[in-house]
Amino acid sequence: MHSVKFTNNKLFYLDQTKLPKKEVWRSCRTIKSGWKAIKDLKVRGAPLIGVFAAYCICIHLDKLSKTKSIFFKQLKQSFDYLKSSRPTAVNLFWALDRLAKVSLENEQKTVKQIKKDIVKEAKDIHRQDIETCSQLSNYGATLIKNNESILTHCNTGFLATSGQGTALGVIFQAKKQGKNPTVYVDETRPLLQGARLTAWELKKKKVNSFLITDSSAAYLMQNKMIDKIFLGADRITALGDTANKIGTYSLAVLAKYHKIPFYVVAPLSTFDLNLKKGKDIAIEQRDQKEVKEILGQTLICPRETKAVNFAFDITPSKFIKAIVTDRGIVYPPYKKNIEKLIK
Amino acid sequence: MHSVKFTNNKLFYLDQTKLPKKEVWRSCRTIKSGWKAIKDLKVRGAPLIGVFAAYCICIHLDKLSKTKSIFFKQLKQSFDYLKSSRPTAVNLFWALDRLAKVSLENEQKTVKQIKKDIVKEAKDIHRQDIETCSQLSNYGATLIKNNESILTHCNTGFLATSGQGTALGVIFQAKKQGKNPTVYVDETRPLLQGARLTAWELKKKKVNSFLITDSSAAYLMQNKMIDKIFLGADRITALGDTANKIGTYSLAVLAKYHKIPFYVVAPLSTFDLNLKKGKDIAIEQRDQKEVKEILGQTLICPRETKAVNFAFDITPSKFIKAIVTDRGIVYPPYKKNIEKLIK
Numbered sequence: 001m002h003s004v005k006f007t008n009n010k011l012f013y014l015d016q017t018k019l020p021k022k023e024v025w026r027s028c029r030t031i032k033s034g035w036k037a038i039k040d041l042k043v044r045g046a047p048l049i050g051v052f053a054a055y056c057i058c059i060h061l062d063k064l065s066k067t068k069s070i071f072f073k074q075l076k077q078s079f080d081y082l083k084s085s086r087p088t089a090v091n092l093f094w095a096l097d098r099l100a101k102v103s104l105e106n107e108q109k110t111v112k113q114i115k116k117d118i119v120k121e122a123k124d125i126h127r128q129d130i131e132t133c134s135q136l137s138n139y140g141a142t143l144i145k146n147n148e149s150i151l152t153h154c155n156t157g158f159l160a161t162s163g164q165g166t167a168l169g170v171i172f173q174a175k176k177q178g179k180n181p182t183v184y185v186d187e188t189r190p191l192l193q194g195a196r197l198t199a200w201e202l203k204k205k206k207v208n209s210f211l212i213t214d215s216s217a218a219y220l221m222q223n224k225m226i227d228k229i230f231l232g233a234d235r236i237t238a239l240g241d242t243a244n245k246i247g248t249y250s251l252a253v254l255a256k257y258h259k260i261p262f263y264v265v266a267p268l269s270t271f272d273l274n275l276k277k278g279k280d281i282a283i284e285q286r287d288q289k290e291v292k293e294i295l296g297q298t299l300i301c302p303r304e305t306k307a308v309n310f311a312f313d314i315t316p317s318k319f320i321k322a323i324v325t326d327r328g329i330v331y332p333p334y335k336k337n338i339e340k341l342i343k
Numbered sequence: 344m345h346s347v348k349f350t351n352n353k354l355f356y357l358d359q360t361k362l363p364k365k366e367v368w369r370s371c372r373t374i375k376s377g378w379k380a381i382k383d384l385k386v387r388g389a390p391l392i393g394v395f396a397a398y399c400i401c402i403h404l405d406k407l408s409k410t411k412s413i414f415f416k417q418l419k420q421s422f423d424y425l426k427s428s429r430p431t432a433v434n435l436f437w438a439l440d441r442l443a444k445v446s447l448e449n450e451q452k453t454v455k456q457i458k459k460d461i462v463k464e465a466k467d468i469h470r471q472d473i474e475t476c477s478q479l480s481n482y483g484a485t486l487i488k489n490n491e492s493i494l495t496h497c498n499t500g501f502l503a504t505s506g507q508g509t510a511l512g513v514i515f516q517a518k519k520q521g522k523n524p525t526v527y528v529d530e531t532r533p534l535l536q537g538a539r540l541t542a543w544e545l546k547k548k549k550v551n552s553f554l555i556t557d558s559s560a561a562y563l564m565q566n567k568m569i570d571k572i573f574l575g576a577d578r579i580t581a582l583g584d585t586a587n588k589i590g591t592y593s594l595a596v597l598a599k600y601h602k603i604p605f606y607v608v609a610p611l612s613t614f615d616l617n618l619k620k621g622k623d624i625a626i627e628q629r630d631q632k633e634v635k636e637i638l639g640q641t642l643i644c645p646r647e648t649k650a651v652n653f654a655f656d657i658t659p660s661k662f663i664k665a666i667v668t669d670r671g672i673v674y675p676p677y678k679k680n681i682e683k684l685i686k
Binding site: 196 | 555
């Protein structure tokens with residue numbers, strides 16, 4: 001189960017906007033169509049965007065100059081262009097910066113060789129993401145006991161990564177270990193990643209699960225139907241503040257009040273130590289149509305109504321019980337322990 | 344602006360499931376079609392359901408026996424039948440109990456006269472609901488200052504009542520008084536009463552307003568975009584615990600954490616002093632299709648996915664800053680002050 005393929009220098013992706021109705025694979029032939037696939041959320045999920053963007057560079061290399069100085073200028077432009085697709089998740093920037101670093105470290109080589117090094121690095125990023133998912137899933141599963149009920153938000157499984165996922169990877173791992181988790185999935189308005197993608201993944205993996213509206217989560221917590229919360233992250237600062245899908249902060253405050261452990265699951269590539277606090281993270285505001293028209297199909301309010309559409313929110317670290325990474329579980333104090341982890 | 348009409352013993356209602364696309368008025372000719380209109384939320388809003396159910400009895404009176412003993416038996420059956428349409432909002436029960444009381448108080452009269460008394464009482468309930476809305480709107484508007492931003496949930500305006508509304512009535516009153524409120528409206532999944540009905544009412548009344556997804560409310564609170572929260576109630580117990588549309592409890596906890604005043608607005612008929620605590624209130628669970636299929640049109644998850652659909656939740660009184668009623672504003676301690684209010 002995967003959602004991006006790169007074979008013989010050809011890039012394919014599963015169009016996630018068509019799920020769960022249809023499994024449509026598309027070919028991505030140009031950097032421009034790659035940019036649009038990210039922008040339109042056909043390819044989504046912080047770790048997956050990183051892998052996909054790296055491959056978008058690979059399929060674009062043929063179009064770049066053979067003259068080294070021009071090549072480097074064009075390469076930089078390509079990185080900047082892809083980075084402009086989505087501002088919040090850091091993995092996109094991280095993956096492209098890895099390619100940039102490799103190209104600069106091998107500056108003395110021929111352009112042809114540098115291109116080969118870039119492709120190799122992209123494949124490494126892909127391979128590592130798969131491993132990373134296994135590692136953090138293993139760490140995270142140690143936090144789940146038999147027959148627990150887990151709440152999750154948005155999508156963090158094999159659609160959002162190249163591997164088995166982050167938060168959902170942890171749940172799949174617990175399931176594999178025979179712990180029999182029950183999962184409540186927030187539908188995750190406006191774009192319904194929980195209903196469309198997570199419910200679909202849980203069904204594929206035969207995990208006992210229930211779909212709920214986002215605003216029901218508090219009622220379930222009040223009625224002791226939730227033991228733990230696991231969700232992903234798009235960017236984590238040096239202090240542990242976390243940007244994630246809109247609705248995450250709401251769950252964090254509610255979990256704190258109901259004394260329910262709230263776990264963030266993310267690979268090391270999600271940490272951005274250049275930023276200290278959550279408020280330093282750029283929050284993407286998307287088209288108000290995503291709120292007004294459900295999946296671009298059903299208008300739910302008067303045409304003239306204005307809507308506000310913040311795609312992400314910030315959860316201060318004090319709400320987070322622990323951050324599960326591929327290098328182990330990080331507990332507070334986050335500043336110190338994140339520093340130790342990354343070094 | 345109104346949503347139920349009773350003229351020449353004929354009952355009409357605005358089909359709220361068709362809004363905001365179309366304004367469809369329907370004739371309600373039988374008690375059975377009235378029951379279904381309530382069940383299917385064509386007629387909705389706690390106070391309006393009370394008024395409408397009373398009129399459903401009126402249009403049914405012709406079908407009842409002229410023999411007094413049989414008449415009373417049939418009348419009781421009709422009350423019980425209508426009461427089975429929706430369990431949570433108490434106004435339905437309150438209105439029908441008023442008709443029952445009038446019929447029993449006039450037991451010595453002819454059946455024909457008793458029927459007349461029932462119709463008179465139903466019209467009184469209607470008239471009083473209009474007055475009630477004006478009164479509580481006036482009280483509530485004193486709580487709003489110039490240029491404040493108000494968050495509201497579900498629909499509590501002229502569609503949910505016979506008058507100008509409860510929580511939304513307060514906002515309309517503030518607007519009339521030139522206080523220039525800005526309103527953020529939760530879309531209110533699963534049935535989108537906020538998007539479909541409240542956004543439509545706010546547009547009609549030219550109130551500056553923005554639609555948001557339910558899970559964005561916390562982010563707006565965190566970013567100091569919300570000054571106050573006003574919403575309605577379906578039932579309020581002797582201790583002030585309040586049943587209201589699912590999502591209300593979530594907002595209450597979030598408001599407490601962000602120190603944002605959380606006001607409940609409801610007529611006296613919403614108080615149920617037979618119940619002490621919120622957990623005594625029956626919570627309606629509705630068809631999972633309402634979660635899985637948006638407005639019965641768009642399936643948002645795999646067909647096999649199971650969903651949980653609690654239609655209401657309970658907000659403990661400790662989260663409520665004050666309850667605005669048609670007899671004034673009630674502050675804690677609620678047990679004592681609600682008792683004083685109702686006496």
